[in-house]
Amino acid sequence: MINSKIIATGNYTPSFILTNEDISKFVDTNDEWIVSRTGIKERRIATDEDTSDIGTKAALEALKSSGLEAEDIDLIIFASITGEMLTPSMACIVQKNIGAINATAFDINAACSGFIYGLTIAHSLISIKQAKNALVIGAEVLSKIVNWEDRNTCVLFGDGAGAALLSASEEKGIISLYTKSVGEKGDSLECGALSLRNPFAKKEEIQSKDNHVIMDGREVFKFATSAIIEAIEKVISDGNCSLEEVKYIIPHQANYRIIDFASRKLNIPLNKFYINVDKYGNTSAASIPIALHEMNNNAMLQKGDKVIIVGFGGGLTYGAALIEW
Numbered sequence: 001m002i003n004s005k006i007i008a009t010g011n012y013t014p015s016f017i018l019t020n021e022d023i024s025k026f027v028d029t030n031d032e033w034i035v036s037r038t039g040i041k042e043r044r045i046a047t048d049e050d051t052s053d054i055g056t057k058a059a060l061e062a063l064k065s066s067g068l069e070a071e072d073i074d075l076i077i078f079a080s081i082t083g084e085m086l087t088p089s090m091a092c093i094v095q096k097n098i099g100a101i102n103a104t105a106f107d108i109n110a111a112c113s114g115f116i117y118g119l120t121i122a123h124s125l126i127s128i129k130q131a132k133n134a135l136v137i138g139a140e141v142l143s144k145i146v147n148w149e150d151r152n153t154c155v156l157f158g159d160g161a162g163a164a165l166l167s168a169s170e171e172k173g174i175i176s177l178y179t180k181s182v183g184e185k186g187d188s189l190e191c192g193a194l195s196l197r198n199p200f201a202k203k204e205e206i207q208s209k210d211n212h213v214i215m216d217g218r219e220v221f222k223f224a225t226s227a228i229i230e231a232i233e234k235v236i237s238d239g240n241c242s243l244e245e246v247k248y249i250i251p252h253q254a255n256y257r258i259i260d261f262a263s264r265k266l267n268i269p270l271n272k273f274y275i276n277v278d279k280y281g282n283t284s285a286a287s288i289p290i291a292l293h294e295m296n297n298n299a300m301l302q303k304g305d306k307v308i309i310v311g312f313g314g315g316l317t318y319g320a321a322l323i324e325w
């Protein structure tokens with residue numbers, strides 16, 4: 001069995017900061033409510049860059065610190081729900097932007113679990129020798145699909161991108177992976193796209209979906225708290241590891257209260273969880289790779305450290321990975 005290891009990370013977040021105070025000027029909300037219910041203080045908003053642009057910047061940073069050349073990349077997986085094009089894919093645009101001429105490139109849609117799903121596919125392709133050096137990118141410009149008049153959702157999301165370079169390795173890296181989907185609960189977190197549109201379409205049959213994020217927050221909260229526990233326990237047991245051996249858990253950054261719940265339920269000190277939701281809000285597929293890069297950049301991750309990444313979100317989807325750094 002060929003192992004795969006994360007050899008480099010990168011991230012990029014737009015410079016424009018939107019604070020809770022700023023949002024309270026156009027919807028009926030306030031800093032106290034947002035901080036106490038979510039932990040979010042501010043988020044980044046893209047003003048002159050789209051999803052492929054910020055994904056490219058994160059990818060370039062990972063590539064630069066890896067010491068590899070763009071030609072060495074043979075797989076690019078781009079996880080997002082906010083790509084600016086249906087075709088070419090975001091992954092193919094990144095391929096062009098960075099000059100990764102030898103890569104196979106494609107997008108995946110698993111919402112906030114996208115980075116974990118992408119890592120799973122990359123690891124699997126590496127293990128069957130279909131790839132050696134894979135760029136897995138999570139990038140979102142959620143500000144495009146947020147309803148800025150809906151206080152229930154507009155305070156939650158932000159824009160950003162993160163990337164990791166996964167390479168075939170003799171050393172241990174990805175120890176165990178777990179992904180699962182719950183399609184029957186998909187309507188608790190929705191955003192419509194293109195509805196049926198052709199000269200033969202029966203107008204009376206067409207129900208176009210709102211192309212903004214609509215969420216049943218309480219339902220998703222319930223799902224998230226059970227999914228996070230299940231996924232962590234699964235990768236721990238599949239990896240023959242104990243929670244005590246794990247140095248950090250890097251959860252999807254949706255809500256501070258979800259992370260706090262997991263910490264209490266699993267009896268793991270909160271300081272083992274990496275939290276940056278205060279600075280970026282929920283950046284969906286980008287949140288885990290943004291956090292991973294921050295930790296890597298701050299030398300929080302040393303060779304041999306065991307960490308868990310865990311995500312949950314639209315689909316509904318969830319998953320986790322136990323990783324030896």
Ligand code: UT7
Nearest residue numbers: 029030033037112151152155217218220221224254255313
């Ligand atoms: O990445 C995908 C995963 N997504 C998630 O994990 C999100 C999971 N859900 C959540 O994080 C929480 O459910 C929310 C943060 C979305 C909402 O928190 P909550 O504690 O579940 O609040 P709620 O929806 O039950 O609303 C409580 C009250 C309501 O007022 P009433 O009906 O009790 O009078 C809301 O209208 O808070 C009100 N409210 C607000 N008030 C001020 C909702 N949004 C706001 C707001 N400012 N922005």
